[in-house]
Amino acid sequence: MSGSDPGRRRPRRASLRVPGSRPRIRAGATARPPSPPAPQRGSACPGAAEAGLFATGPGTREETSMRFSTADLPEHERIPAWRDYWGRRVFGADAVPMTEAPFAADVDVRTLPGVRVLTTLTSPLRVVRTAASAADGSDYIGLVTCTGSIAASQAGHQVALDPGEATVLTTGDASILESRGTARFRCLLVDRALLPATCRLDPGARLRLSPRNPLLRLLVSYVDILLDDGAGEGPGDDARSEVLAGHVRDLMGLLLDRHGDPRAYARSTSAAHMARIKRFIAANACTPSLSIQDASRQLGLSVRYIQRLFAADDATFSSHLLGQRLEAARRALADPRNAGRKISDIALAVGFSDISYFNRCFRHRFGHTPGEARHR
Numbered sequence: 001m002s003g004s005d006p007g008r009r010r011p012r013r014a015s016l017r018v019p020g021s022r023p024r025i026r027a028g029a030t031a032r033p034p035s036p037p038a039p040q041r042g043s044a045c046p047g048a049a050e051a052g053l054f055a056t057g058p059g060t061r062e063e064t065s066m067r068f069s070t071a072d073l074p075e076h077e078r079i080p081a082w083r084d085y086w087g088r089r090v091f092g093a094d095a096v097p098m099t100e101a102p103f104a105a106d107v108d109v110r111t112l113p114g115v116r117v118l119t120t121l122t123s124p125l126r127v128v129r130t131a132a133s134a135a136d137g138s139d140y141i142g143l144v145t146c147t148g149s150i151a152a153s154q155a156g157h158q159v160a161l162d163p164g165e166a167t168v169l170t171t172g173d174a175s176i177l178e179s180r181g182t183a184r185f186r187c188l189l190v191d192r193a194l195l196p197a198t199c200r201l202d203p204g205a206r207l208r209l210s211p212r213n214p215l216l217r218l219l220v221s222y223v224d225i226l227l228d229d230g231a232g233e234g235p236g237d238d239a240r241s242e243v244l245a246g247h248v249r250d251l252m253g254l255l256l257d258r259h260g261d262p263r264a265y266a267r268s269t270s271a272a273h274m275a276r277i278k279r280f281i282a283a284n285a286c287t288p289s290l291s292i293q294d295a296s297r298q299l300g301l302s303v304r305y306i307q308r309l310f311a312a313d314d315a316t317f318s319s320h321l322l323g324q325r326l327e328a329a330r331r332a333l334a335d336p337r338n339a340g341r342k343i344s345d346i347a348l349a350v351g352f353s354d355i356s357y358f359n360r361c362f363r364h365r366f367g368h369t370p371g372e373a374r375h376r
Contacts, residue, residue: 065233066090066109078103090118092133092171098124098180110232112245114191116140117223117232121184131174140171140189141199143252145220148183152176164211166220168256188223190252196264199256209255214300219251222272225279247271273301274309278320285324288353292317325351326365329358333373343370 068085070078079097082105086095090109097103105122144152145166152159152167154175159167163183169175171189179185192199209216226232231244250268262269276299284290295317296303310316328350332338338346344355347370352358362370 065111067107069106070104071106075102078105086127091127091129092136092138093127093129096126096128098126098178104182110227112232112248113242114194115245115248116189117227118187118189119184119227120186121182122179123182124180125178127177129171129175134172134174136171138171139192141192141195141252141256142169142171143167143188143190143219143255144169144177144185145188146179146183146185148179148181148185150177150179150183150185152178159208161208166209166211166216168207168209186223188219188248188252190249194249195253196257199253213255215251215255218269218272218276219248219255221276222251223248225275270309270312273299273305274313277301277306277309277317281317281321281324285321285328286349286351288348288351290321290351321351322361323365326362329362329370330366330373333370334376339374346370 066089068082068090070082073081079095082095082103086105086107087093090107101123103123103125105120105125107118107120110117110119143166144150144161145164146161147163149163150161152161152169152175154169154173161167169177170192177185211217226244226248231241247268250265251272254262254265254269277295280295280299281290284294292303292306295301295306299306306317310320329346329352332341332346332350333343347355347358359370362373366373368376
């Protein structure tokens with residue numbers, strides 16, 4: 001798993017406008033036909049458990065990516081469309097706006113094997129998954145985080161979360177999630193059957209996870225990196241998707257499994273830490289003085305641990321940093337907009353302080369000089 005490449009452009013997802021002024025849906029897989037409008041505000045969403053993100057069995061398939069926004073809809077159509085999309089297609093839940101202000105929502109759904117990630121930005125909202133909806137046969141454990149203050153309840157237990165805190169809900173039980181202000185929340189859903197048997201979670205368990213929890217921080221940051229790198233956006237490498245999903249499932253298991261052996265999750269924690277390290281390098285490679293000690297302080301990892309992670313890939317911190325800088329220089333030299341810039345200025349801009357060293361490394365890596373790179 002590599003860090004994000006600032007110069008890489010991901011392929012754009014297919015975008016379609018569903019006929020009849022329906023909301024925007026961008027899908028990694030073929031979009032489904034529009035469903036009939038749902039009831040207006042205040043009524044339940046019918047058939048919420050008929051389909052949706054958790055549907056299983058013959059004839060169902062997983063959408064790798066879905067995107068929904070009310071931005072293109074008239075105000076009077078937003079709530080019915082949201083209920084139809086969120087209730088019938090995604091989560092099997094009804095949504096009740098908490099204010100009289102115009103409703104606005106945007107949701108992004110990504111799917112990996114046994115893992116679904118829902119990222120939602122909404123105006124104040126109350127999401128209700130009823131007992132009837134929860135009887136759809138799904139059995140996922142959901143880790144909920146939010147940028148604002150939210151309240152969650154399940155099986156008679158309630159928890160109020162401050163920004164950055166997290167809680168855990170299950171899809172097999174009725175639940176309520178409520179936000180009083182506009183906020184972005186994320187629900188990381190993992191198939192319980194793919195978690196260790198020791199990850200037992202009582203329905204409605206009162207569980208509040210602090211943003212200072214190192215395992216929560218590791219899991220959240222790793223998922224952020226995967227989403228930024230386009231994981232689950234569309235058809236891709238099935239083997240790679242399984243590996244990434246396995247890392248997420250292991251990290252979720254480690255977070256919840258109070259009786260398990262952390263050594264059993266070492267492979268996935270190492271992958272998540274390596275992703276964080278490479279992301280840090282990619283974001284700071286243009287700093288000439290960047291060192292492994294900087295990464296150690298910023299990421300809270302020992303220098304020796306970082307060295308061991310790179311050694312497992314037959315690499316070093318310095319070699320990876322050098323590679324990032326050379327790739328950045330190559331992209332800059334190939335960019336017609338930089339035709340008037342001196343090669344030395346480009347080398348300095350990407351983090352090199354010795355131009356002779358830059359020229360030698362560039363030729364060794366790419367087989368031609370920086371000057372020749374401009375004409376390729």
